[in-house]
Amino acid sequence: MNPITQSLSDQRNGQPASLDHAKQLAAKLLSERGEASGALVSRELNDVLRALDGNDRYDFQRYLATTFQPDSNALRAAAERYLNDATAETAAAVAQAADPPRQELLRRINMAPGGTAALIAMRREITAHLRDEPELKLLDADLKHLLASWFNRGFLELRRIDWQSPAAVLEKLIAYEAVHEIKGWDDLRRRLAPDRRCFAFFHPALPGEPLIFVEVALVQGLATSIPPLLSQDVDEDAARAQAAKADTAIFYSISNCQEGLRGVSFGNFLIKQVVEELQAEFPRLKQFSTLSPVPGFRRWLTQRLADGSAPDAALSSQIAHDGWWNELRQSETLRADLMRLCATYLTLRPLPGNRIDPVARFHLGNGARLERINWLGNTVPRGVQESFGIMVNYLYDHDSIEANHEAFVHDGTIARSADVDALLPKSD
The missing domain is CATH 1.20.140.90 (Malonyl-CoA decarboxylase, oligemerization domain)
Structure with a gap:
């Protein structure tokens, strides 16, 4: 047989x-x-x-x-x-x-x-x-x-996901969201409101299975904190009015959905195509920026403090105090040091021995500029555990994307704003 x-x-x-x-x-x-x-x-x-x-x-x-x-x-x-x-x-x-x-x-x-x-x-x-x-x-x-x-770009299909999308796809958004947990259907509905956009790549071989998706908020000016973007107390008329006057698109969550496709690049294509889609729909938009986590910062600083390479040994006991971020006086005593150290961490060149933040590597490698570092932008447990609540804006400026990308790839040069430079230690 x-x-x-x-x-x-x-x-x-x-x-x-x-x-x-x-x-x-x-x-x-x-x-x-x-x-x-x-x-x-x-x-x-x-x-x-x-x-x-x-x-x-x-x-x-x-x-x-x-x-x-x-x-x-x-x-x-x-x-x-x-x-x-x-x-x-x-x-x-x-x-x-x-x-x-x-x-x-x-x-x-x-x-x-x-x-x-x-x-x-x-x-x-x-x-x-x-x-x-x-x-x-x-x-x-x-x-x-x-x-x-x-799964090269030629086979991928960009689709907008909204509240009218199939329920099976919406359920997958809830399941696959990797940055900011979607807490049920009401939370998802807010993220698909008129002043929000969600786009995903799909492939013909996996019908109904998103490969990667990005969530976008249409706002005025750079968003510096995640809670307002996830707020659920906005009605649809107010959301439409917000979208109509928005001048900035904030990419606040990018989630890969298929672990078996790790290392297969989709995100750079996704962001650039979504920018084109948003520009066509909302000509008023002038800025395209992320509001991103810094997942490697706490691990880097903990190691730095442990091996004695940082002069900030006193920080160890202060950041170990549970709930310091909820106490204004104590958090303000930590603010300057942690912002300086985060700026130092995010501007490390990608050289042997330097642990580069994975989110920073992704956006800087795509040609974004390190625009702003935001104090206590996300104080949920995960945000505090990863980066002491700090979040970052990476700005995608059409006129400088290619030059920024080339500089980062060729010699590790990190495009950054004057605001970030001001946080860095002054050289002698």
């Missing part, structure tokens, strides 16, 4: 899916016969993999990572030909010989309905094992390579 018939027979008889069957189907899929009947074989393989328990799926992932390696003899021969005659043709032959059969197998798995989602789920699952299982890094790299190709 062939593997496909066997697996179907097992399922009909109520027998659990077999790891051996999955391996046989993988080998079959990569064979010449498998290429001819690839859609059927890949569908059966995906069915079997879905039915495996977690341990067997993990064993199958290790099997993929360790078994389907390049032919060492063919690769060595191609490399020797290149060393003897370094031409474009021999270089291409080396690249072809180095391409692991595993990538072709993954491409064929993708042929089945739901194959793309299955590969994204596979990459999500192996994340937890990468540190302890170096072999899985090969599989992770192949998956990332293929997914980056399949």
